[in-house]
Amino acid sequence: MLFNSITFLVFALIFFTVYFHLKGKSRLLFSLVASNIFYGWWDYRFLTLIWISTLTDYFVALKLERLSEQGLRKKYLALSICVNLGILGIFKYFDFFISSFSNLLSTAGLNASLPLLKLTLPIGISFYTFQTMSYTIDVYRGKCETEKDLLRFATYVSLFPQLVAGPIVRAKSLLPQLKYDHDVNWKRIAGAIEMIAWGFFLKLCLADTLAMEVGPKFDSPDGYGALSHMMSAVFFSFQIYGDFAGYSLIAIGLGRVMGFDFGINFNRPYFSKSFNEFWQRWHISLSSWLRDYLYIPLGGNRNGTINTARNLVIVMFLGGLWHGAAWTFIIWGMLHGVYLVLQNIVKNYVMPVIARWGYVKEILPALSIVIVFFLTVIAWIFFRAKDVGTAWDIITIIFTGKNIYSSIVENKFVFLKGIFFILITLAVDLLSMNGRVMNYYYSNTYLRAGCFIVLLWTISFLGTFNESIFIYFQF
Amino acid sequence: MRANFPFKFILIFVLVFIAGDRLFAHIAGIAFKYSCLPEAKMYSGRGKADVLVFGDSRGYRHFPVMSLEKGFKGRFKVSNLSLIGASIEGMEARLFDYVEIYGPPKMVIVESTSSLSSYNEAFKEQRCFMLYSKRIGRIIKNDYPVLYYAGKVSNLFNYNSVTFLNALHKIVIPEPELTLKGVISEKNAENVQKRAKSFYKITNDNKKALKRIVELSREKGFELRIVLAPLLPKYNDYKQWKRSLEGIIGKDVSLWEYVSNNSFVREHFYNHNHLNKDGVKVLLKILEQDGFFRQGKRT
Numbered sequence: 190m191l192f193n194s195i196t197f198l199v200f201a202l203i204f205f206t207v208y209f210h211l212k213g214k215s216r217l218l219f220s221l222v223a224s225n226i227f228y229g230w231w232d233y234r235f236l237t238l239i240w241i242s243t244l245t246d247y248f249v250a251l252k253l254e255r256l257s258e259q260g261l262r263k264k265y266l267a268l269s270i271c272v273n274l275g276i277l278g279i280f281k282y283f284d285f286f287i288s289s290f291s292n293l294l295s296t297a298g299l300n301a302s303l304p305l306l307k308l309t310l311p312i313g314i315s316f317y318t319f320q321t322m323s324y325t326i327d328v329y330r331g332k333c334e335t336e337k338d339l340l341r342f343a344t345y346v347s348l349f350p351q352l353v354a355g356p357i358v359r360a361k362s363l364l365p366q367l368k369y370d371h372d373v374n375w376k377r378i379a380g381a382i383e384m385i386a387w388g389f390f391l392k393l394c395l396a397d398t399l400a401m402e403v404g405p406k407f408d409s410p411d412g413y414g415a416l417s418h419m420m421s422a423v424f425f426s427f428q429i430y431g432d433f434a435g436y437s438l439i440a441i442g443l444g445r446v447m448g449f450d451f452g453i454n455f456n457r458p459y460f461s462k463s464f465n466e467f468w469q470r471w472h473i474s475l476s477s478w479l480r481d482y483l484y485i486p487l488g489g490n491r492n493g494t495i496n497t498a499r500n501l502v503i504v505m506f507l508g509g510l511w512h513g514a515a516w517t518f519i520i521w522g523m524l525h526g527v528y529l530v531l532q533n534i535v536k537n538y539v540m541p542v543i544a545r546w547g548y549v550k551e552i553l554p555a556l557s558i559v560i561v562f563f564l565t566v567i568a569w570i571f572f573r574a575k576d577v578g579t580a581w582d583i584i585t586i587i588f589t590g591k592n593i594y595s596s597i598v599e600n601k602f603v604f605l606k607g608i609f610f611i612l613i614t615l616a617v618d619l620l621s622m623n624g625r626v627m628n629y630y631y632s633n634t635y636l637r638a639g640c641f642i643v644l645l646w647t648i649s650f651l652g653t654f655n656e657s658i659f660i661y662f663q664f
Numbered sequence: 665m666r667a668n669f670p671f672k673f674i675l676i677f678v679l680v681f682i683a684g685d686r687l688f689a690h691i692a693g694i695a696f697k698y699s700c701l702p703e704a705k706m707y708s709g710r711g712k713a714d715v716l717v718f719g720d721s722r723g724y725r726h727f728p729v730m731s732l733e734k735g736f737k738g739r740f741k742v743s744n745l746s747l748i749g750a751s752i753e754g755m756e757a758r759l760f761d762y763v764e765i766y767g768p769p770k771m772v773i774v775e776s777t778s779s780l781s782s783y784n785e786a787f788k789e790q791r792c793f794m795l796y797s798k799r800i801g802r803i804i805k806n807d808y809p810v811l812y813y814a815g816k817v818s819n820l821f822n823y824n825s826v827t828f829l830n831a832l833h834k835i836v837i838p839e840p841e842l843t844l845k846g847v848i849s850e851k852n853a854e855n856v857q858k859r860a861k862s863f864y865k866i867t868n869d870n871k872k873a874l875k876r877i878v879e880l881s882r883e884k885g886f887e888l889r890i891v892l893a894p895l896l897p898k899y900n901d902y903k904q905w906k907r908s909l910e911g912i913i914g915k916d917v918s919l920w921e922y923v924s925n926n927s928f929v930r931e932h933f934y935n936h937n938h939l940n941k942d943g944v945k946v947l948l949k950i951l952e953q954d955g956f957f958r959q960g961k962r963t
Contacts, residue, residue, distance in 0.1 A: 195810055375670050602829040638673075642681050646688065649818040654811075 190230040191658060192439045193392060200227065205446060212370050217344050220447075224349035228312075235311040238276055243346045245272045246321040247339055250328040254335040262329060269325040273318040280308050281315070285514030313353035315511055319478055321346055324360035326482055333361040341367050350443035354436050354659055356454040356474035363449065371448020381445035383637065386644050387617075388438030389652075395431030395610040396660075397653035399424045401603045407573050410583045414592030418583050425573045426566045427611050430458065432660045433472065457618040459565075462557040463536075464528045467565065475511070479504050497533065502526035517571045517580060524568040606651055689819035692828065693795060699831040700839050702745050703758070707796040712766045713743035718755040719775030720782060721748040725938050726775065726893045728842055731948050735957040740770060744842070749786030752779050752870035756877050757787075757799035768884035775891050776874065776909070777923065778937060781864035783807070791815055792828045843941040844934035853896060856936035860897030863905040866912075874912050881917070888913075889956075891920040893947065894928045896936045920956060922947065 190197050204223050211219050229236050249269040256262050284305045291303045324345075327333035336342040345363050406413050406421035413421070437454035444451045454473050461467035468476040484504045490497040502523065509522015543549050567584070574580035585591075598604045620626050630636060696704040705711035715736065717727045723746030732742040745758050752774075759772065784807045787800060794801040794815060805812040815822040848856075881888035890913055892906075899905075902923060910919065922928075927950060932943030939947060951957065 373668070375668055379670075600826070602826050602833070606829075638677055638680075642677070642684065645681060646684060646818075646820055649685070650688070650820045650824050652824065654814075654824070 190227050192436065193389070193654075196230070201443070208447065209373050214340065216370060217340050217367065220349075221340065221344045221347060224344070224347040224352060227349040228347065228352055231312055232309070235309075235314075238280070238311055238314065239317055239347055239352075240343075242273055242276060242318055242321045243343050245269055246325045246346075247336070247342045249325050250335045251337070253325070253328050266325060266329045270322060273322045277314060277318050279306065280311055282510075282514045284308075289516075316355045316357055317346055317352060319475075319511075320357050320360075323357070323478060323482060327359070327361055333359075334364075336360070336364050348444070348449075350440040350447075351451055354433070354440070355472075356437055356440065356451050357478055358451050358474065362452065366449050369448075374448075377448070378446050381442040383442075383641055384445065385439050385442035386641060386648070388435045388440075388442060390644055390648055391431040391435030391438065391614065392659070393435075393648055393652035393654065394606075395614055396428045396435060397432075397655060398603060398610055398651075399428040399431070399607045401653070402599050402607055403428055403573070405599055407575070407579070407583070410579060410586060413586070414595035414597070415587050415590045416593050417595060417597040418587050420597050422566050422570050422573075422583070422587070424607060424611075426459070426562075426569050427607075427614065429569065429572070429660055430455070431610075431614065436659045457622060459562055459615070460558055460618060460622065461561050462554055464525065464532050464561060464564075467561055468525075468529075475508070479508050479511075483507060494533070494537075498530040501529045501533075505529065512572070516577050517574055520577060520580070521568050521572040524564075524571065528564055528568075610651075685818050685820050689795075689823060692792075692820070692823040695828075695832055695835060699834045701827075701831045701834040702743050702839070703747075703790070703793060703827075704831045704834070706743070706745065706758075706762060706765070707793055709765065711743055711762070712741070714740035714770040715742045715773065716759065716762060716769050716771070717742065717744040717746055717773045717775070718750075718759060719746040719773075720750045720779040720786070721746070722778060722893050722937060723750075723773075723775035724748055725842055725844055725934075726944055726947060727773065728944065729839075731944075735948060735952055737957070746775070747786055747790070749782060750779055751782035751784050751786070751867075751873070752776060752877070753873040754784055754787050754790075754800075754803060755779065756873040757797065757803060759877060760880065761797045761799055763880065763884060768886040771887045771889065772877075772881065773889045773891055774874075774877065775893055777892050777895065778864050780866045780870045780874070780909070782870070783867070789825045789827045791822045792825055792831070794822055795819070841941075843944045844938055845941055846934050847931055847940060848896065848933045848935050850930065852935070853930045853933070857897050860899055860936075863899040863902050866905070866908060871912055878913055878917055888917050889920060890917060892923045894922045894925055894932070894939060894943070896928075896930065896933045898924055920951070920954065922950065925950065 190200060200223075207219060208216060208223075225236055225239075228239065246269055249265050252265050253262055256265065284307065287303045287305055291301055294301045324333060324336075328335050336345070341364065345358075345360060345367055348363070351358055403421045403425045406417060407425070410418065434455035441451045441454065452474065456470040456473065458467055458471040461470055484500055487500045487503060488496055489500060503526075505522045505526030506519060507522070508525070509518045509520070512518040512522070543553070570583050571577070571580045574583060630640075696708040697710075699705070699708075702711065715732065717723055717729075717732070719727070724744065727744055727746070729742045729744050732744075733740065736742070745755075745762070747754065747758075755774065762769070784803050787803050788808055788811060790800055791804060791811060794804060794812075801812070804815075811821075878888060890909070892909075906921065906923075913919065927946055928939070928943060932939055932946055934940040934943070
């Protein structure tokens with residue numbers, strides 16, 4: 190079920206009407222059943238996978254609580270990780286690794302046609318497996334209490350707003366919230382609806398409009414020139430931001446209507462002055478997951494420059510692979526890993542020299558934002574392209590300036606709408622960085638209501654209503 | 665739950681939303697009065713013409729207004745009301761609307777090859793004319809009820825289309841030359857010939873709509889000309905299709921048929937179903953030689 194569909198509108202109306210009339214266990218049970226319907230609407234068979242993940246982590250966590258012997262505890266933790274990564278491996282990565290291996294063999298002159306599973310990729314599989322896995326790891330580390338109520342735990346795993354595309358909400362944050370009935374609070378609900386509306390603006394206006402300009406250029410790059418590809422790469426950067434930040438806001442807003450706080454997942458990422466900052470602002474729930482469960486256990490930045498660099502590249506490689514079983518995602522992740530390593534070198538060896546030049550120091554913050562954005566855009570080309578060859582073709586066209594003056598616009602109206610929405614998004618992001626402006630905004634009910642109405646008119650008048658899927662559903 | 669419900673606030677909110685929505689939709693509608701987009705002119709009372717052209721992209725690209733007016737030696741004012749992707753059912757709605765607003769024209773030209781197989785998807789983009797045309801409203805209501813009712817909730821939503829933005833654009837920029845520039849490559853031409861299997865399938869709704877157009881021409885006494893513009897691929901079942909079309913339009917409607925005319929070569933085509941600028945020139949020349957620009961029934 191897509192958030193941007195009529196089916197979901199009907200579902201949400203029924204859900205919230207019933208939800209607030211229930212209390213305690215019945216509310217949890219209703220949330221669980223509704224979440225299963227929400228997911229099963231797409232393909233009910235894949236509910237089995239969610240339940241395998243849920244039951245495994247539920248029982249493993251119970252066992253971990255009872256066991257004191259470290260060796261056995263490790264074995265149970267390994268069982269949970271194997272089941273979760275096993276599901277992920279079979280459904281998401283098996284065919285990729287086999288076909289990559291097969292290609293490698295044929296490069297070496299050995300023609301082997303290895304069998305592929307050709308399974309459908311279950312929506313949101315990377316999100317809920319990471320979510321349940323983090324619960325077991327936290328229980329193992331003693332950072333999270335064991336949940337003894339299966340109903341509550343199952344509801345935590347499959348709660349519909351965050352089930353298919355995050356944010357990846359940690360058990361220690363959400364499970365305690367599921368212990369209480371959150372009453373209707375119109376102030377909270379109004380704020381949540383405001384958030385949902387902005388999420389819909391980002392999806393329907395920004396992302397889906399830009400998608401119409403971006404799609405043809407990435408699908409057949411040869412027909413377009415350098416300027417056209419430059420523009421479409423920038424457009425894609427905002428498309429994916431609108432698409433995913435939009436989804437996250439809708440999910441967080443829906444959670445807030447229910448009374449839950451899922452945290453934030455995006456925080457004005459394109460105003461980052463460094464790649465560290467970018468990853469603290471982009472898909473925050475995943476980057477903090479990778480930091481806590483991968484980067485820090487690997488040693489983080491504790492063991493010298495070379496080990497830190499190695500850890501960064503490994504984490505970003507896996508971060509890329511998490512997004513999809515394709516070399517394009519791996520290269521995208523690796524590029525970010527390299528950016529982080531290079532940034533550390535620049536920070537340690539170049540910056541102290543530059544810092545002595547007064548005038549550079551003044552323009553450095555703005556320059557850093559531009560450089561980080563530019564390099565991020567280059568990486569996004571790999572993320573969006575259907576294969577590495579296509580991404581390379583696009584980059585070659587851009588940097589060789591091929592047919593630079595050929596038409597850059599697919600549809601002039603869509604193009605202008607896209608530019609308009611990018612400017613609005615940047616303006617709102619910029620304003621929201623100003624504490625005084627935000628205080629004034631939040632303290633003025635009529636201003637908020639007015640902005641909300643203008644937002645609704647804009648969505649109605651200029652939004653793209655083609656019920657297109659959210660990009661992150663495929664991960 | 666009801667105790668703290670901010671009823672007054674929400675009521676004011678909804679009222680302001682609806683009032684603003686209606687006001688902006690009204691202002692948007694005013695734009696049609698100044699636009700030179702043919703359908704905007706038609707629905708705002710400035711579109712009276714002697715000859716009307718209806719079709720899908722093949723009608724839109726192959727019958728430039730200025731060239732037709734020149735062909736008619738300036739005796740007739742021509743308006744091309746073709747719409748890319750239009751079905752005959754959609755054309756019928758526009759023609760009936762025209763007759764209702766201005767009375768019957770002298771002549772109606774309908775390009776009806778691919779449009780006989782089209783559905784009403786193109787009319788999703790014509791929602792902005794729903795407030796002016798009950799017929800367009802009916803098409804949207806039957807085929808896209810969600811869009812229809814969304815438009816009832818928010819009238820501004822009806823103006824959420826490229827057609828409306830195009831109408832705004834045409835306030836400042838005049839309607840351009842509609843013919844296409846460029847030639848289909850040899851490779852693509854070969855491919856389209858390989859892919860060409862069966863000719864466009866006539867849908868029941870379009871068949872009925874074309875019959876109603878024919879009946880209207882008889883009833884109102886205007887001349888109806890069915891034109892079949894050239895196509896690059898050669899289809900084996902074209903003759904059978906043509907017989908079906910003749911069965912629909914009857915003998916008193918003139919059929920100007922150029923689908924597989926030998927005067928057209930690859931260099932005259934932009935793609936498999938559209939002539940380029942040179943191709944259109946050739947078509948207009950042939951039409952002139954065949955007496956198309958003389959009024960009266962074809963003999």
